[in-house]
Amino acid sequence: MDSLYSDIDSNSCDFFPHSEDEESRSPRCASPQPEQQKKQRRRGRARSDATVQVVKKNRRLKANDRERNRMHNLNDALDALRGVLPAFPDETKLTKIETLRFAHNYIWALSETIRIADLQAGKAGEPPVLLSPCLAEAPSPGSDACSWSSSGSSSSSSPAYCASSPGSPAAPEDYSYLRQDALYGFRSFVPGIY
DNA sequence: TAGGCCATCTGGTCCT
DNA sequence: AGGACCAGATGGCCTA
Numbered sequence: 001m002d003s004l005y006s007d008i009d010s011n012s013c014d015f016f017p018h019s020e021d022e023e024s025r026s027p028r029c030a031s032p033q034p035e036q037q038k039k040q041r042r043r044g045r046a047r048s049d050a051t052v053q054v055v056k057k058n059r060r061l062k063a064n065d066r067e068r069n070r071m072h073n074l075n076d077a078l079d080a081l082r083g084v085l086p087a088f089p090d091e092t093k094l095t096k097i098e099t100l101r102f103a104h105n106y107i108w109a110l111s112e113t114i115r116i117a118d119l120q121a122g123k124a125g126e127p128p129v130l131l132s133p134c135l136a137e138a139p140s141p142g143s144d145a146c147s148w149s150s151s152g153s154s155s156s157s158s159p160a161y162c163a164s165s166p167g168s169p170a171a172p173e174d175y176s177y178l179r180q181d182a183l184y185g186f187r188s189f190v191p192g193i194y
Numbered sequence: 195t196a197g198g199c200c201a202t203c204t205g206g207t208c209c210t
Numbered sequence: 211a212g213g214a215c216c217a218g219a220t221g222g223c224c225t226a
Contacts, residue, residue: 060204063212064204066214067202
């Protein structure tokens with residue numbers, strides 16, 4: 001690969017004349033000190049400045065490629081996550097942040113469903129009830145979904161938020177930016193929510 | 195046109 | 211040394 005640049009002037013710092021990155025600003029391109037000049041005049045100097053630039057450039061290109069692949073893998077994983085989440089009626093693709101938040105709530109809702117079912121199964125002679133009181137008392141669509149999730153937190157670790165970012169207070173304005181259909185999709189997962 | 199979302203590039207940091 | 215991971219910057223595309 002480096003052979004492609006083998007005919008480049010080995011002492012030139014102008015190989016990337018318009019480069020503003022740290023390499024062009026580095027002391028490597030400053031006028032060499034007398035001791036350095038002696039070393040540079042020696043035969044067999046390891047690598048010319050231009051070669052170093054080319055090596056760095058190639059390294060950067062490889063790193064860019066790896067980073068691209070890494071992000072593609074991340075997006076593939078997000079797509080796989082979208083695939084196992086309940087679909088929305090309008091089939092609009094969830095954004096990345098919506099996917100993560102929705103998955104968080106979805107997992108929590110599944111856990112709650114299992115927990116309530118186990119509780120009901122433990123009571124002999126009573127028919128199983130799949131919905132917990134707190135879920136049955138869920139607000140109607142359009143009302144505060146975060147207060148709903150908070151109401152179910154008395155006996156289990158519910159999410160501290162439904163649509164807001166982690167750690168943020170459960171205030172309506174915190175999730176107002178979320179798409180409405182994301183909330184509806186989450187609620188529609190739990191039977192009887194709306 | 196502003197704002198949101200996204201892909202990509204880039205440099206820094208940490209780990210093997 | 212090289213790769214993985216991360217966050218900031220940037221520019222393109224889309225929608226209200």
